Amino acid sequence: MSEAMVELSTDQQLADKKAHAIDMQSLGRVKQDLDIESETTCLDISGLDLFYDDKQALYDISMNIPQKRVTSFIGPSGCGKSTLLRTLNRMNDLVDGCRVSGKILLDDQDIYAKGVNVADLRRRVGMVFQKPNPFPKSVYENVAYGLRIQGINKKRILDEVVEWALKGAALWDEVKDRLHESALGMSGGQQQRLVIARTIAVEPEVLLLDEPASALDPISTLKIEELINDLKSKYTIVIVTHNMQQAARVSDYTAFMYMGKLVEFGDTDSLFTNPKEKQTEDYITGRYG
Amino acid sequence: MRIGLKNWYKSGEPWVWLNAGAVAISIIMVVGLLALIAVRGLGHFWPADIIKANYTVPGQESKVIAGEIVESEEVSAQRLRDAGIAISAEESEFFERQLIKVGNRDIYGSDFQWILPAFLESIEFSENIMVVERREWGNFYGFLKEVREGDRVILDDKPLWESFQQRIARAEGIHDDIYEIEKHQIGRINAALERLRLKERRLELESKLTNTAQAQLQLERAELQQEYKQLEKRLGELYQQFNQDYFVAETVDGRQVTLSIGSVVRAFQPNAMSLPDKVAHYGDKVWEFVADDPREANTEGGIFPAIFGTVMMVILMSVIVTPFGVIAAVYLREYAHQGVVTRMIRIAVNNLAGVPSIVYGVFGLGFFVYFMGSTIDETFFPEALPAPTLGTPGLLWASITLALLTLPVVIVATEEGLSRIPRSVREGSLALGATKAETLWRVVLPMASPAMMTGLILAVARAAGEVAPLMLVGVVKLAPSLPLDGNYPYLHLDQKFMHLGFHIYDVGFQSPNVEAARPLVYATALLLVVVIAILNLSAVAIRNHLREKYKALEV
Numbered sequence: 001m002s003e004a005m006v007e008l009s010t011d012q013q014l015a016d017k018k019a020h021a022i023d024m025q026s027l028g029r030v031k032q033d034l035d036i037e038s039e040t041t042c043l044d045i046s047g048l049d050l051f052y053d054d055k056q057a058l059y060d061i062s063m064n065i066p067q068k069r070v071t072s073f074i075g076p077s078g079c080g081k082s083t084l085l086r087t088l089n090r091m092n093d094l095v096d097g098c099r100v101s102g103k104i105l106l107d108d109q110d111i112y113a114k115g116v117n118v119a120d121l122r123r124r125v126g127m128v129f130q131k132p133n134p135f136p137k138s139v140y141e142n143v144a145y146g147l148r149i150q151g152i153n154k155k156r157i158l159d160e161v162v163e164w165a166l167k168g169a170a171l172w173d174e175v176k177d178r179l180h181e182s183a184l185g186m187s188g189g190q191q192q193r194l195v196i197a198r199t200i201a202v203e204p205e206v207l208l209l210d211e212p213a214s215a216l217d218p219i220s221t222l223k224i225e226e227l228i229n230d231l232k233s234k235y236t237i238v239i240v241t242h243n244m245q246q247a248a249r250v251s252d253y254t255a256f257m258y259m260g261k262l263v264e265f266g267d268t269d270s271l272f273t274n275p276k277e278k279q280t281e282d283y284i285t286g287r288y289g
Numbered sequence: 290m291r292i293g294l295k296n297w298y299k300s301g302e303p304w305v306w307l308n309a310g311a312v313a314i315s316i317i318m319v320v321g322l323l324a325l326i327a328v329r330g331l332g333h334f335w336p337a338d339i340i341k342a343n344y345t346v347p348g349q350e351s352k353v354i355a356g357e358i359v360e361s362e363e364v365s366a367q368r369l370r371d372a373g374i375a376i377s378a379e380e381s382e383f384f385e386r387q388l389i390k391v392g393n394r395d396i397y398g399s400d401f402q403w404i405l406p407a408f409l410e411s412i413e414f415s416e417n418i419m420v421v422e423r424r425e426w427g428n429f430y431g432f433l434k435e436v437r438e439g440d441r442v443i444l445d446d447k448p449l450w451e452s453f454q455q456r457i458a459r460a461e462g463i464h465d466d467i468y469e470i471e472k473h474q475i476g477r478i479n480a481a482l483e484r485l486r487l488k489e490r491r492l493e494l495e496s497k498l499t500n501t502a503q504a505q506l507q508l509e510r511a512e513l514q515q516e517y518k519q520l521e522k523r524l525g526e527l528y529q530q531f532n533q534d535y536f537v538a539e540t541v542d543g544r545q546v547t548l549s550i551g552s553v554v555r556a557f558q559p560n561a562m563s564l565p566d567k568v569a570h571y572g573d574k575v576w577e578f579v580a581d582d583p584r585e586a587n588t589e590g591g592i593f594p595a596i597f598g599t600v601m602m603v604i605l606m607s608v609i610v611t612p613f614g615v616i617a618a619v620y621l622r623e624y625a626h627q628g629v630v631t632r633m634i635r636i637a638v639n640n641l642a643g644v645p646s647i648v649y650g651v652f653g654l655g656f657f658v659y660f661m662g663s664t665i666d667e668t669f670f671p672e673a674l675p676a677p678t679l680g681t682p683g684l685l686w687a688s689i690t691l692a693l694l695t696l697p698v699v700i701v702a703t704e705e706g707l708s709r710i711p712r713s714v715r716e717g718s719l720a721l722g723a724t725k726a727e728t729l730w731r732v733v734l735p736m737a738s739p740a741m742m743t744g745l746i747l748a749v750a751r752a753a754g755e756v757a758p759l760m761l762v763g764v765v766k767l768a769p770s771l772p773l774d775g776n777y778p779y780l781h782l783d784q785k786f787m788h789l790g791f792h793i794y795d796v797g798f799q800s801p802n803v804e805a806a807r808p809l810v811y812a813t814a815l816l817l818v819v820v821i822a823i824l825n826l827s828a829v830a831i832r833n834h835l836r837e838k839y840k841a842l843e844v
Contacts, residue, residue: 091716096627123722133713135732136839145731146721182838195717202721 034252034267039066042206042236043088048102050083052095057083059261061102065206065253070228070237072251072268074244076283080260081240085208088238089125090118106206123150126204130211132191134183134198139166139175142183142194146202161201169197170227189220196227200235207231209239213246225250244284248272256280323818330815333808334574336559336567339418339430340389341541342409348375354404355418355430355541356391357559359804361406369405388804392420392428393540400427401804416561419450421538422554424584427805429548431540436550438534453556456534460551463531470524473775478517480776485510490672554584578812587766587796588806592813596820597771598684598764598786603753603824605688605782606695610748613692614699615734615741621700622707623729642697650758653690658682658762678783684772685782687763691755695748702747706740707733736839742832746825753821756790764788766795789817 043065050058058080065071073081083092090111092098104111111121123146134142143162152158162179166172171193175186183194192212199207209228213221228237228250241247247254248268255265256279264271264280275281297303337357345351363383366376376384387406394400421429436443436453443452489506492498534550557570581591617638625631662680670678679685710733718728756764765785772784793813800806 089720091720094716094719119719119722119724122720127716127720129713129716129720131713133711133717135714135717136736145718146723149721149723149727149731198717198721 032252032267032269034069034269036064036066036253036265036267039064039069041065042067042106043238044103044105045088046103046105048084048087048100048104050080050087050092050101051097051099053097057260058087061262063255063262063265065236065238067236068232068234069252070232070239070250071253071255072247073238073240073255073257074242074247074283075257075263077242079257081255081257082210084257085210085238085240086127088206088208089122089127091122091127093118123202124204125206125208126199126202127208128192128195128199128210128212131215132188132195134186134191134194136182136184138180139183139186139194140179143198143201145198150202165197165201166194168200168231169193170223170230171197187220189216189223192216192220192224193227196224196231200231204235206236206238209237211240211242214242221246244272256283258283323815326811326815326818330808330811330813331575333812334571334578336420336557336562336570336574338414338560339420340412341415341418342412344404344409346374346405346408348373353542354389354391354402356389356402359388359390359401361385361387374405390428390804392430393426395426396540396544396546400802414560416558418541418560419538419556419558421548421556422589423548423552424554425552427585427589427802429538429546431538431546433556434537434539434545436534436536437547450558453536453550456536456550457553457556460531460534460553463527464551467524467527467531470520470527472770474520475517475524476770476774477776478513478520481513482510484777485513487670487672494671579816583767586801587792588800588802588809592787592789592792592809592816594768594771595787595789595792595813596816597773598768599753599789599817599820600824601772602684602688602691602759602786602788603749605684606691606752607745607749609688610692610695610699611741611745614696614744614748615703617696618700618703618707619729619734622704623725623733638697638700642701646694646755647757647761649690649694650761653686653693653758653762654682657686657689662686681783682761682763682785683783684763684786687759687786690758690762691752694755694758695752698747698751699741699744702744703737703741706737706743709740710736739832739836739839742828742835746828746832749824749828750821753824754790754817756788756794759788759791764791766791766799789813789820793817 041064045065046062048058048061049056061084073084075081086092087100088104088111092100100112102112106121106125109116111125135145137145140158140162143165144158147158147161163172163176166175171190174190175194183191186194192215196207196212213224216224225246228239231237232252239247239251251268253266254268254271256263256271256275256277258279264275264277266276271280272284275284339355339357341353341355343351344354362385364386366382366384369376369384384405384407387404389402389404390400391397391402392400417432418430419433421431423429433449433453436449436456445452447455485506489498489503492502531551532549535547536550536553537545537547539545555573559567562570578591579596580593582594583592584590621631621634625634658681662677666674666678666680714732714736715728718732719725723731763785765787768785768787770781770784772781772786773779774781793810796806796813797810
């Protein structure tokens with residue numbers, strides 16, 4: 001239901017923007033001189049195929065996701081960008097009949113190798129979902145959850161980390177007086193930032209954001225985008241978004257996907273202003289329905 | 290303006306009326322049912338006025354009767370004529386007939402008598418007429434003549450009634466002491482002696498019964514015997530005091546009886562009582578009903594052991610069924626591969642809910658009691674054999690049988706709850722590095738707890754009212770002691786117990802004194818409803834609290 005609505009609004013946006021390429025300057029973006037070749041690789045994806053039962057969803061994806069940069073995946077609905085994101089911390093394992101071949105290296109370790117501790121991987125590669133999903137616990141317990149899982153129960157440590165994580169997610173000032181109230185009483189934007197705080201509390205290396213702002217109002221969206229900017233000095237961030245302006249605003253690198261294939265991957269400035277592929281150009285100028 | 294029938298039909302109005310009607314009927318039925326059992330049951334405890342009159346049926350000898358009117362009905366004149374009562378033909382077709390509780394079963398042979406009020410003469414409500422509730426033989430109705438201590442007639446300046454009441458109170462005090470000694474102290478010694486016997490037997494079976502062990506046992510036994518001797522002596526004294534006072538009373542038809550004051554529970558003169566007196570008496574009687582042991586084959590006194598047994602059994606059942614049901618549901622929903630086998634298991638579980646309860650009783654008796662019970666006896670309690678310990682119907686087996694009976698409800702409700710937990714919350718937990726088990730334990734199960742409580746509520750509602758299987762696996766009409774007491778091991782899972790549902794059946798249909806028991810059937814039924822309502826409401830309160838805690842999170 002909500003998925004459909006998001007699609008609808010995206011379609012309308014696309015219709016409005018028809019024949020308008022993204023104007024990078026108007027987004028307040030400072031042109032960066034980035035080169036994918038000179039970056040340190042964080043996640044090395046090579047030859048990745050993914051099947052849901054017999055249906056192939058990803059075709060031979062190969063890309064290097066650079067460290068401590070923001071990489072965004074864009075593309076039309078159903079192109080496989082969320083699927084690709086979820087392979088990065090093996091969330092797809094939860095789907096029945098999902099099969100993966102190819103390699104994803106994190107620190108030269110194949111995350112799909114046998115004997116990999118999936119829980120440990122997911123702690124290193126944190127994920128924030130489209131809809132805020134706080135636990136029905138207090139704000140404090142939400143943030144402390146990941147630590148408690150690791151067996152850290154010392155109040156002094158928890159207090160410190162909770163404060164640090166909430167400050168990191170730019171939420172501390174809003175919630176410091178109601179840490180022990182239910183997280184479910186907060187607004188959607190606050191909840192999403194709480195989820196981000198919860199994720200960074202376990203100090204992951206990579207943050208996967210799956211359309212983190214699509215269920216939020218513009219002001220909350222802005223706050224999340226500012227937060228992404230703050231966080232990129234510490235974490236490698238991968239963000240999936242429907243919204244091309246958002247990708248253009250927040251990301252350093254952008255990957256355009258279409259029908260389960262990686263069409264083009266490069267630094268955001270070049271991809272939006274000077275796409276190499278025809279498909280990419282058609283998409284960012286709104287020629288896809 | 291006339292609206293056509295078709296339009297009216299199309300407007301949906303008939304369905305609204307139909308629904309409203311159905312709801313109204315349901316409410317009327319529930320309220321009516323409760324009102325009926327409440328009125329019938331609670332009216333029993335009211336101290337009704339005692340009527341005294343001459344009763345002269347044409348063609349029979351005149352006699353004086355006294356008692357309280359219990360109910361009345363209409364009978365046809367023909368039936369009365371057939372019964373040998375000469376009624377002239379020109380009188381009306383139907384006669385009113387009243388059931389009078391005349392008491393004095395030891396004298397008249399029966400507590401109740403049907404009379405025709407048309408033939409009552411010189412009706413009076415004498416203030417002096419008294420009702421004596423006795424520990425045996427039911428009520429006595431009559432006049433107090435004198436009070437005796439042994440053979441000596443008490444003649445002091447106090448009114449006779451007052452000194453009678455004083456002596457009843459004194460006897461009641463002694464009775465309490467006797468009860469305390471017989472039930473608790475001697476009970477404790479008996480339990481200890483039994484434990485010693487079993488210990489000896491166990492040593493014997495393990496061929497470890499050395500002379501020193503035997504001497505030790507003998508010593509302990511002698512100590513207990515000594516204690517018992519003392520108690521017995523004290524008991525003898527108490528009984529002597531207890532039986533020292535007598536009273537002489539005269540029935541309305543002039544027969545004199547001498548009765549021990551020790552046999553009196555309470556005596557009162559309803560015709561002389563003011564309204565506040567009656568209310569106080571009524572409260573007393575209701576409290577006795579709720580808090581006391583039964584007397585006289587369950588037709589008098591209270592039903593506390595039955596309430597206690599019911600609640601105890603339901604609590605034990607809940608404690609057993611919840612973990613099993615939840616674990617089964619978690620496995621089925623979270624871990625098992627969703628395929629043909631799980632579908633078959635689900636069908637089996639659902640069908641289990643449709644099996645008639647008596648079948649569970651038979652299964653419980655055959656499998657739990659006879660098979661498991663006797664195996665446990667042979668393994669763990671060989672010293673008590675051939676007397677069974679767990680190899681006989683009892684509280685444990687009754688609770689387990691009912692747990693089995695209610696298991697499907699808990700499984701289905703829990704599964705329902707688990708399936709409603711949004712996927713996003715599970716993923717949130719997994720994405721933080723929690724394993725599936727940690728996610729289940731810390732997030733999913735707490736969120737599903739309201740659903741589990743719903744299952745438990747349904748289970749309690751079903752189990753508390755169930756009687757048929759219990760008759761086979763542990764309920765008796767009169768249990769000598771409560772399943773929870775001060776003797777080691779305190780909670781006696783092997784004991785048989787009393788149950789309100791079975792009590793209703795027993796009092797209503799197995800009682801030697803049906804007329805006396807009938808109001809108690811209503812009162813007990815009311816109490817059963819109240820007990821189940823309380824159990825349910827407390828579970829609902831817990832569930833609502835949990836729901837409040839885990840609400841929101843739009844799916």
